[in-house]
Amino acid sequence: xxxxxxxxxxxxxxxxxxxxxxxxxxxxxxxxxxxxxxxxxxxxxxxxxxxxxxxxxxxxxxxxxxxxxxxxxxxxxxxxxxxxxxxxxxxxxxxxxxxxxxxxxxxxxxxxxxxxxxxxxxxxxxxxxxxxxxxxxxxxxxxxxxxxxxxxxxxxxxxxxxxxxxxxxxxxxxxxxxxxxxxxxxxxxxxxxxxxxxxxxxxxxxxxxxxxxxxxxxxxxxx
Ligand code: SAH
Numbered sequence: 338x339x340x341x342x343x344x345x346x347x348x349x350x351x352x353x354x355x356x357x358x359x360x361x362x363x364x365x366x367x368x369x370x371x372x373x374x375x376x377x378x379x380x381x382x383x384x385x386x387x388x389x390x391x392x393x394x395x396x397x398x399x400x401x402x403x404x405x406x407x408x409x410x411x412x413x414x415x416x417x418x419x420x421x422x423x424x425x426x427x428x429x430x431x432x433x434x435x436x437x438x439x440x441x442x443x444x445x446x447x448x449x450x451x452x453x454x455x456x457x458x459x460x461x462x463x464x465x466x467x468x469x470x471x472x473x474x475x476x477x478x479x480x481x482x483x484x485x486x487x488x489x490x491x492x493x494x495x496x497x498x499x500x501x502x503x504x505x506x507x508x509x510x511x512x513x514x515x516x517x518x519x520x521x522x523x524x525x526x527x528x529x530x531x532x533x534x535x536x537x538x539x540x541x542x543x544x545x546x547x548x549x550x551x552x553x554x555x556x557x558x559x560x
Pocket of ligand 1: 400401402403426427428429430431432433434447448449450453474475476477492493550551552553554555
């Protein structure tokens with residue numbers, strides 16, 4: 338391995354967990370899931386030395402595996418229960434889906450790059466994570482055939498809330514997504530759906546500032 342590629346210093350799994358707690362992750366089940374899933378299995382070989390550093394890292398197809406703190410934070414916001422079915426848009430490395438799989442009944446994850454989806458599937462098989470299904474396609478459209486979902490998480494930045502995803506939430510569902518211009522200031526937004534006599538309501542909370550790769554329409558033409 339070329340050590341020069343690793344700009345960061347080695348961080349062990351003890352420090353990884355300590356950082357999450359210090360940054361305010363308090364949900365014990367989420368912390369356990371973060372502790373259970375070996376992030377080293379989801380990063381490229383060149384970055385093994387910094388797999389447990391609190392930073393996003395490049396993966397294939399010009400995409401990124403999210404920063405551990407942001408993965409834990411978004412997972413906590415979802416307030417999942419073990420009976421839940423969750424939809425993720427943007428499988429990427431598969432890391433976020435793996436963390437969720439420890440907490441819920443079923444995860445459906447959509448990726449627009451076949452290369453990434455296939456790699457993630459192989460990782461889930463190797464680790465024995467059997468309750469994750471990876472689909473190829475345009476996540477902006479959701480997965481109508483498998484809806485409704487108790488929770489939806491989007492892990493690429495949307496310029497506006499995708500209506501198809503709101504429609505595929507259960508009546509009391511929660512969606513968490515990064516919202517904002519591509520390559521501009523984005524915030525994590527939590528949307529809580531409720532259905533009243535007058536129609537569907539969405540309570541919207543704007544939370545921490547983040548930087549995510551863009552949510553792009555359509556399936557990738559490249560692999
Ligand atoms: N959750 C991932 C983060 C990956 S980065 C992880 O834990 O590693 C975001 C991913 O969203 C990229 O892989 C990108 O290809 C994918 N993506 C972007 N737009 C998409 C869309 N419309 N449908 C499905 N996936 C999309």
